[in-house]
Each structure stands twice: as C-alpha cells, then as structure tokens.
Amino acid sequence: MSKPNWYMLTLVGRDRPGIVAHVTHALYEGGCNLGEASMMRLGGNFTMMMMVRYEGAARALAELVEPVSESLGLRLHVDRISGALHHHLEPDVRITVSGADRAGIVAQVTGALAEAGLNILNLESDVAGSEDEPLYIMHIEGQATEGIEALQSALDIVTRNGVKASLAPMDTLIG
Amino acid sequence: MAILDILTWPDPRLKETAQPVTTFDETLHAFIKDLEETMRAGPGAVGIAATQVGSLQRVIIIDASSRKNVPHHGRQVLINPEITHWEGYAVGREGCLSVPDYTGNVIRAERITVEALDEAGATHTWRMEGFEARLAQHEIDHLDGLLFLDRLVSRRHDLYRRKRYD
Ligand SMILES: [Zn+2]
Numbered sequence: 001m002s003k004p005n006w007y008m009l010t011l012v013g014r015d016r017p018g019i020v021a022h023v024t025h026a027l028y029e030g031g032c033n034l035g036e037a038s039m040m041r042l043g044g045n046f047t048m049m050m051m052v053r054y055e056g057a058a059r060a061l062a063e064l065v066e067p068v069s070e071s072l073g074l075r076l077h078v079d080r081i082s083g084a085l086h087h088h089l090e091p092d093v094r095i096t097v098s099g100a101d102r103a104g105i106v107a108q109v110t111g112a113l114a115e116a117g118l119n120i121l122n123l124e125s126d127v128a129g130s131e132d133e134p135l136y137i138m139h140i141e142g143q144a145t146e147g148i149e150a151l152q153s154a155l156d157i158v159t160r161n162g163v164k165a166s167l168a169p170m171d172t173l174i175g
Numbered sequence: 176m177a178i179l180d181i182l183t184w185p186d187p188r189l190k191e192t193a194q195p196v197t198t199f200d201e202t203l204h205a206f207i208k209d210l211e212e213t214m215r216a217g218p219g220a221v222g223i224a225a226t227q228v229g230s231l232q233r234v235i236i237i238d239a240s241s242r243k244n245v246p247h248h249g250r251q252v253l254i255n256p257e258i259t260h261w262e263g264y265a266v267g268r269e270g271c272l273s274v275p276d277y278t279g280n281v282i283r284a285e286r287i288t289v290e291a292l293d294e295a296g297a298t299h300t301w302r303m304e305g306f307e308a309r310l311a312q313h314e315i316d317h318l319d320g321l322l323f324l325d326r327l328v329s330r331r332h333d334l335y336r337r338k339r340y341d
Contacts, residue, residue, distance in 0.1 A: 090337070171242060171268070175224075
C-alpha cells in the first residue's frame, strides 16, 4: 500500500438538500478518511472544503467523487496538500492592518490576501482611536502558501486605498 | 535508544528545579542519546530539556540548523548552562512539546552569552542571537521549572490555540 496523501477537496454549486451526505458517502465508499471540513451557503450557493486522506492519486480521487458531483451540478476541484498525522498548522506570517472603516478593511484585505495565497489561521480585531474617529486594527496570522512576496504585493495594492498594513514573517519555535 | 515520554502541562514535575550534572559517564551519555531521539521525534521540535522527560538534571539539547537564514551553532548539548549576558529584547512565537495545544508570544533577550559544559564536562562559552538565543532561553527556563506560559505578558492576547488535523 502506498503512503496516504492529504487532499483538499473543494465543491461549489447551487445549494440543494443532501449534498454533504452524498459526497461523504462516495468518499467513504472509496476508502477515504475525512479531516477538517468547512461549508458555507452564500446566496443560494453552496461551497464545501474538505480535507481528505486517500491512498491514490488526485486524479483517482476526483474520479471517485465525479459521479456524485456531476449529478448534483457541483464543480469539483482537488488539490494535493502537504500534511501528516497529528501535525499542527503553524502560521508563518503575521499581518497587521489598520484603517477607519471596519467592514471595508476586513473584506478588502482578507480578499486580496486570500487571492495571494494566504491561509488564515487567526484573525483578531481591536478598536483604537477616539469614539468620533475610531481606528480599526486587525491582526491576521496565517500560512503564506505562495510566498511572502505575493502577500506583500497584495498589501501594497490595498494600502493605496487609505489602509495601513504591515507584514512580518513568523517562525514558531517548538521546544 | 528509546523515545522517552514527554510530560505535559499541568504536570507538577514541569515546575521543579533541575540539579547540576556532576558525573559525566556512560549513563549520562545514554540519557542524552534518548533525549535527542525524543526531541527528533517531536513534530517540528528544535530543542528539549531533561525536565520535559521527568529527569531533573540540568541538560538541554538545541538545534536551530533546520532554519534558513538564522545564525546558529548546529546541534548542541548544553550541560549546566548559565546565561551570563543579555542584550536587547524581541517578541517571538513559541510552542512547547510539553504544551501541545497552544503557542504564545514571548519576550526574550535578542542576544545572550551562555556558559555551559559539553558531554565530556569541558566548559565553553557561546554567543547566541535571534532564534537560537530564544531557543536556549526557552530550554534553560525548563530547568528552572518555567514554561513559556509563565512568560506571557497577557494570556488573553498572547496565547493561541493551535490548529491541528489528522
Ligand atoms: Zn518547551
């Protein structure tokens, strides 16, 4: 038997009953183990991301799920991810963002960072400044899956719109 | 060789003060081998202290060589280590084999001088900075019964639950 691999399975499409049950059933039948999963319903659309442990290749995993995803009208995407048993996810970058408008900051910055490959692990926000002129400060920690330079370029674009941002690499010491 | 059991917080033995090593014999060398094997088996671990496996001797092992662009002295066994000089301060993220589910932001000295004995009992002086200096301070703390949890400025702001999957 080959070493099991971890994959990230993403499904996107119109929401309808039974999606989760059908997909997980197909995965179990195919000998997969499930890790963390998250799902969202946004305006009638359904998105599910699932960590799946599977012994075969990405193509074979996709073929396991395709009969179900096609019959439910879902788009399927499979990515190989690095992972192993009982490993913690450690952030490798910390980003601090501040500006006057909270909703705007969160949406704009997290969107841009996600596109540049940031996997967000922690997000905290705080309010500073005065009551009349509040200043929102957001601390984000995550994994820079496409490198720190990509995140810096994304922040450079965001900061042109009156938002301040700084980025620092993190190297967690385990001892 | 054996992988030893690691004590985890809040085990009271992690709070005890370790005693100086006085005998540099086969027993010590066998223990150091096991301690190193235990460190290498701990996921991502770059250091370990004897206290973490329930042995109250002043022995630590550190190895920052896995880090890119970090000044370091490679694998080091430091016996009866003593920090004789501190300089500068920096905040960094620490986790611990003995506190598996959390990490925290800890303030440490940026540059230190450490006097320690090697496995044969000879004295050396080491100048360390950055990541390696942080690592040595973390491990020497264990010998004095301190965890990174005891060094957090604020538990509410500086303690993070680690995300894990299996
Ligand atoms: Zn520790």
